[in-house]
Amino acid sequence: MTGEAGVVDLLVVGGGTAGLVAARTAARLGASVLLVERVRTGGECLWTGCVPSKALLAAAHAAADARAAARLGVRVGDGTHGAVAVDFPAVLAGVRRAIAAVQPDDSVESLEAGGVEVLSGTARFTGPAAAEVDTGAAGVRVVRFRSAVLATGSDPVVPDVPGLAGAAPLTNEDVWTVDDLPRRLLVVGGGAIGCELGQAFARLGSAVTLVESGSRLLVREDPEAAALLARALAADGIDLRTGVALRSVHPAADGAHRAELSDGTTVGFERVVVAAGRRPRTAGLELAAAGVDVDEHGQVVTDTALRTSNPWIFAAGDVTAHPRFTHVAGVHGSTAAGNAVLGLRRRADPAVPRVTFTQPEVAAVGVAAQDGRHVLTVRHEEVDRARAEDAGPGFTRLVLDRRNRIVGATVVGPRAGEMLSELALAVRLRCTAADLAGTMHAYPTYADGSWKAAIARVQDQLDGRLARLAVQVLRRWHRSATTRGRVPVSRRR
Numbered sequence: 001m002t003g004e005a006g007v008v009d010l011l012v013v014g015g016g017t018a019g020l021v022a023a024r025t026a027a028r029l030g031a032s033v034l035l036v037e038r039v040r041t042g043g044e045c046l047w048t049g050c051v052p053s054k055a056l057l058a059a060a061h062a063a064a065d066a067r068a069a070a071r072l073g074v075r076v077g078d079g080t081h082g083a084v085a086v087d088f089p090a091v092l093a094g095v096r097r098a099i100a101a102v103q104p105d106d107s108v109e110s111l112e113a114g115g116v117e118v119l120s121g122t123a124r125f126t127g128p129a130a131a132e133v134d135t136g137a138a139g140v141r142v143v144r145f146r147s148a149v150l151a152t153g154s155d156p157v158v159p160d161v162p163g164l165a166g167a168a169p170l171t172n173e174d175v176w177t178v179d180d181l182p183r184r185l186l187v188v189g190g191g192a193i194g195c196e197l198g199q200a201f202a203r204l205g206s207a208v209t210l211v212e213s214g215s216r217l218l219v220r221e222d223p224e225a226a227a228l229l230a231r232a233l234a235a236d237g238i239d240l241r242t243g244v245a246l247r248s249v250h251p252a253a254d255g256a257h258r259a260e261l262s263d264g265t266t267v268g269f270e271r272v273v274v275a276a277g278r279r280p281r282t283a284g285l286e287l288a289a290a291g292v293d294v295d296e297h298g299q300v301v302t303d304t305a306l307r308t309s310n311p312w313i314f315a316a317g318d319v320t321a322h323p324r325f326t327h328v329a330g331v332h333g334s335t336a337a338g339n340a341v342l343g344l345r346r347r348a349d350p351a352v353p354r355v356t357f358t359q360p361e362v363a364a365v366g367v368a369a370q371d372g373r374h375v376l377t378v379r380h381e382e383v384d385r386a387r388a389e390d391a392g393p394g395f396t397r398l399v400l401d402r403r404n405r406i407v408g409a410t411v412v413g414p415r416a417g418e419m420l421s422e423l424a425l426a427v428r429l430r431c432t433a434a435d436l437a438g439t440m441h442a443y444p445t446y447a448d449g450s451w452k453a454a455i456a457r458v459q460d461q462l463d464g465r466l467a468r469l470a471v472q473v474l475r476r477w478h479r480s481a482t483t484r485g486r487v488p489v490s491r492r493r
């Protein structure tokens, strides 16, 4: 059966974060909006990404905190490491509850209440302003559109390693469905997913080996932040193998497997999770028919206003070359929809905050420390809250440009992600170290770290030759003015 609707103002392909926000934004602007989703609205973040991983980490961190409580004089059970019991099915039930709690916000009902028409099916382009949606039993629907937002997300990459397929590798898409806690878990990849899942499973009781082919974890972040995280993961019992790639996988006794690594060593495991990067989801979309270009990695190419090579088609979220985060998908979805419906050229904000939700959290925004920039670092040893809580190593690092504007920051420690928001605002508003130093911060908070760093910079400048001269002149003038009685008595000390 083929049906043809009238021309919609905006076709949105994909009902993950980017598509949901794009559709709602356009509907709020009065446009007629059709959102096509092939599986279920909510996308990766809700079902297989942020929400389940943060729920799993909450359980894992609770187990670790209980084990570490004796350090603060609090005994759990008989106080031994094994006294903390993890009920893995109950942990997974908690993960499902977390998803169910968030799901209504992303539901078809909430979209429809916002004025969005939702069609369940798989879209493909048939021309620069036309698409077909295969709805399964209800047949194919032809859609003509004035503009469109592509928001089809990304798939996990499973490397073509001999024998790996035989070990039934898990990815973020199905790791939530394992019935039993794996006794030995191999994690392939030391990016955000590998670090978060690796720490979660280690803290819940699996013996985890993490293999990363690069020379360190979190390759896009500050090297010292990555080093601190590596120490923390090792303290959780994770066997970290960096600079080593997975070469092949072989069956072993009792349904287990043996991995051979590029350094000649082997690792035994029951289950393997692959977190080795992402691939944009464009297969079957017939982008060529729509005149939409992709780059050599298959990512949809956009300009700064998120417009593709077809001026009426925009793209947002993981399918583009932009950093793969939910907040990026949401903000870019909104920007793309606004530009598409109103004909604007608003730019996507380049200052992207990023947080890896391990313990310690690793949070960063803007540019990393590099030559030619002024870098200020305050370590946990100088932050009273960290000292009071015996928080372990961590730091705050600010990166300044030549005019003392904050252009980047990295924070490693408890609640680093919460601290980051102030620094993201500082980067966006081009605040200087003096602006941050002049903003009173509550004591004792971890944000003391960034405050102290900014104050140190201002004090540094006051120690400069010109500043010292200015202070001397001011003091002399003040002294002579008070002597001559030109300054009111109330201002004299």
Ligand SMILES: Cc1cc2nc3c(=O)[nH]c(=O)nc-3n(C[C@H](O)[C@H](O)[C@H](O)COP(=O)(O)OP(=O)(O)OC[C@H]3O[C@@H](n4cnc5c(N)ncnc54)[C@H](O)[C@@H]3O)c2cc1C
Residues within 6 Å of the ligand: 013, 014, 015, 016, 017, 018, 019, 036, 037, 038, 039, 040, 041, 042, 043, 044, 045, 046, 048, 049, 050, 051, 053, 121, 122, 123, 124, 151, 152, 153, 154, 172, 193, 281, 284, 285, 316, 317, 318, 319, 324, 325, 326, 327, 328, 329, 357
């Ligand atoms: C384990 C994990 C943890 C994460 N944690 C975080 C985190 O803590 N914070 C953070 O910011 N980010 C996190 N991310 C990243 C975040 O999940 C993604 O960046 C974000 O969900 C991308 O949203 P999207 O809308 O671009 O894509 P998606 O959410 O993947 O949505 C795309 C949608 O398009 C649909 N679709 C695809 N093709 C078609 C078609 N032809 N027709 C119709 N529909 C189609 C798909 O079914 C899907 O629903 C995490 C990712 C993972 C894997």
Ligand SMILES: NC(=O)c1ccc[n+]([C@@H]2O[C@H](COP(=O)([O-])OP(=O)(O)OC[C@H]3O[C@@H](n4cnc5c(N)ncnc54)[C@H](O)[C@@H]3O)[C@@H](O)[C@H]2O)c1
Residues within 6 Å of the ligand: 159, 188, 189, 190, 191, 192, 193, 194, 196, 211, 212, 213, 214, 218, 219, 244, 245, 246, 275, 276, 277, 278, 323, 324, 325, 354, 355, 356, 357
């Ligand atoms: N907290 C968060 O915001 C959060 C959490 C999870 C994921 N994410 C997003 O999801 C995206 C995907 O995450 P990811 O961790 O899969 O990708 P990634 O690209 O960040 O990391 C993948 C890692 O796997 C390594 N690798 C690739 N092939 C390998 C092999 N054969 N053997 C050993 N190592 C190998 C790579 O060197 C790389 O370091 C990230 O870009 C991130 O933005 C965000």
